[in-house]
Amino acid sequence: MKKNLFNSIPQGILTVFVAACLARFAWFLLNWGVLDAVFYTDDPEVCRAAAGACWAVIAEKHRPMLFGLYPYEEHWRLVIMMVIYLVTVVVSLMPRFWNLKLLVPLWIFAVVSIFTLLFGGVFGMPFVPSTDWGGLPLTMLLFSGTVLIGMPVAVLLALGRRSPLPVAKGVSVVFIEALRGVPLITILFVAVNVFPLFLPAGVEVNKLLRITVGIAVFFACYQAEVIRGGLQAIPKGQYEAADSLNLSYWQTTRRIILPQALRISLPAITNHIIAAMKNTSFVIIIGLFDILTATTAVMQDPLWRRYYVEAYLFVAAIYLFFGYALSLYARQVEKWINTGRI
Secondary structure (H helix, E strand, C coil), rough: CCHHHCHHHHHHHHHHHHHHHHHHHHHHHHHHHCCCECCCCCHHHHHCCCCCCCCCHHHHHCCCCCCCCCCCHHHHHHHHHHHHHHHHHHHHCCCCCCHHHHHHHHHHHHHHHHHHHHHHCCCCCCCCCCCHHHHHHHHHHHHHHHHHHHHHHHHHHHHHCCCCEEEEEHHHHHHHHHHHHHHHHHHHHHHHHHHHCCCCCCCCCCCCCCCHHHHHHHHHHHHHHHHHHHCCCHHHCCCHHHHHHHCCHHHHHHHHHHHHHHHHHHHHHHHHHHHHHHHHHHHHHHHHHHHHHHHHHHCCCCCCCHHHHHHHHHHHHHHHHHHHHHHHHHHHHHHHHCCCCC
């Protein structure tokens, strides 16, 4: 430590200065966030009289922040939906449960239950259109749809770009380069406003589904290039070994090439998946309220508006939790791969 921090007099002075600044900032955070903070009250005047943070705004506004425009008295449906969603995802991510006989019925049950709870209209539950969905459930739906639709498309595009067939390669190259050349906002605009113009009269595709597919295709174009990098890293001997076993193209790809390419590309793939979760906030431009937009709308309340920092810190903590959880899972997958468990 002495060699790194106090190697010379100027370096020692700089170390002491930086340490003093960090200590001052930490003391400010302790006072503002804990010692002088208000943690619970329904009276904004109590927060105004306090010198620190007003965490009570989260307790007061957490339901519209988390659930957006969804009818207030129906929030219990979203709570159950989130529990089903999280349990299904956690089970699906554990190798011990990687069995199609278990996962297929589980996902069918989860999808039917989730959309039944969201839409309602049966079992005495009032119907809620998708335009009223919002908050954290909407963020999770967009994120899940992006990854579940985008990953298979990304793999096909990556394989197509490396295909010896000119048509497959050309289509993949044009598709990837065309969509990577425009911002995500343009794709969302096309999905919402242009795509319906090409549909026959009387035919309508749900706007949320169009947006999910648009984000997924955009995600797939970037992810395809990551996977292509993994494919290029596979030694030529792997292909020759597969040829010596007389395996077909798809057998070689599925059993030998693709698992190794995904293993090589795993850190970059994880990076794009985490970025996909944050890209869900772009739905604000077409009038949907994800958790970030819902929080912005809620904080227009003049009684609580001045405590927007605390509200955004709450949202940031949620994003940090899910992003860090994905990162931890990716690291665990790397350990499983290195130990040969998967």
